[in-house]
Amino acid sequence: MAPSNILWHKSTVDKQHRSAKLGQKPSVIWLTGLSGSGKSTIANLLEKRLYEADHATYLLDGDNVRHGLCGDLGFNDKARVENIRRISEVSKLFVDAGLIALTAFISPFKADRNYCRSLLANGEFVEVFVDTPIEVCEKRDPKGLYQKARSGEIKHFTGIDSAYEAPQSPEIHLHYKDETAQQTTQRLYLALQEKGYVK
Ligand SMILES: Nc1ncnc2c1ncn2[C@@H]1O[C@H](COP(=O)(O)OS(=O)(=O)O)[C@@H](OP(=O)(O)O)[C@H]1O
Numbered sequence: 001m002a003p004s005n006i007l008w009h010k011s012t013v014d015k016q017h018r019s020a021k022l023g024q025k026p027s028v029i030w031l032t033g034l035s036g037s038g039k040s041t042i043a044n045l046l047e048k049r050l051y052e053a054d055h056a057t058y059l060l061d062g063d064n065v066r067h068g069l070c071g072d073l074g075f076n077d078k079a080r081v082e083n084i085r086r087i088s089e090v091s092k093l094f095v096d097a098g099l100i101a102l103t104a105f106i107s108p109f110k111a112d113r114n115y116c117r118s119l120l121a122n123g124e125f126v127e128v129f130v131d132t133p134i135e136v137c138e139k140r141d142p143k144g145l146y147q148k149a150r151s152g153e154i155k156h157f158t159g160i161d162s163a164y165e166a167p168q169s170p171e172i173h174l175h176y177k178d179e180t181a182q183q184t185t186q187r188l189y190l191a192l193q194e195k196g197y198v199k
């Protein structure tokens with residue numbers, strides 16, 4: 001039975017109904033940071049934690065977006081703006097479906113992250129700054145891309161010859177610590193719980 005404070009709008013199933021049924025507060029947990037900062041790893045581990053806590057989630061990252069929805073886009077500024085615009089619109093649909101959407105994109109420009117924020121209601125956009133210094137990202141270099149960017153094989157690489165505008169006041173700031181990805185994810189999970197975004 002629906003909670004008594006939820007009003008039924010004439011045969012219209014809306015976000016409130018869907019999220020009440022799922023028993024959660026829908027949101028976009030937006031991870032931003034340099035390549036190699038840990039966005040994908042943390043987002044994956046976080047989604048597992050949320051799934052285990054009975055949350056309904058969907059993870060958007062390069063694997064399911066840059067091969068499909070945004071498969072026509074490259075990495076110059078214009079393409080990145082369009083990439084984040086499309087991801088923002090899709091995230092909004094997931095929120096409307098009552099889900100907790102997790103996104104793991106560099107999203108280097110403040111205006112584009114704020115565009116996503118502007119599409120959502122207050123409290124639905126949770127910006128998480130995965131603040132790993134470039135020296136650490138470059139040392140990790142999980143895909144060998146920093147090496148290619150340094151040698152000039154790849155152009156417009158974020159942090160090398162393309163800008164990254166760090167968030168000034170993210171909802172959650174994951175300051176770098178020399179720790180495992182599980183430990184960093186735990187810090188994020190606790191911060192999300194403390195701020196009331198998740199159970
Ligand atoms: N030039 C350049 N700059 C940055 N990144 C590059 C580039 N070329 C390819 N890649 C790979 O693409 C991933 C970044 O894609 P995103 O969609 O997250 O980028 S953006 O938000 O549109 O800036 C990024 O993935 P992550 O390392 O997971 O961040 C890279 O693997």
Ligand SMILES: Nc1ncnc2c1ncn2[C@@H]1O[C@H](COP(=O)(O)OP(=O)(O)O)[C@@H](O)[C@H]1O
Pocket residue numbers: 033034035036037038039040041042104140142179180181182184
């Ligand atoms: N505390 C940590 N948090 C996240 N990733 C970490 C951490 N420590 C080491 N790593 C490693 O760093 C790399 C981060 O890569 P990835 O998650 O693809 O980053 P991004 O998605 O930001 O490009 C992975 O190989 C991961 O195992």
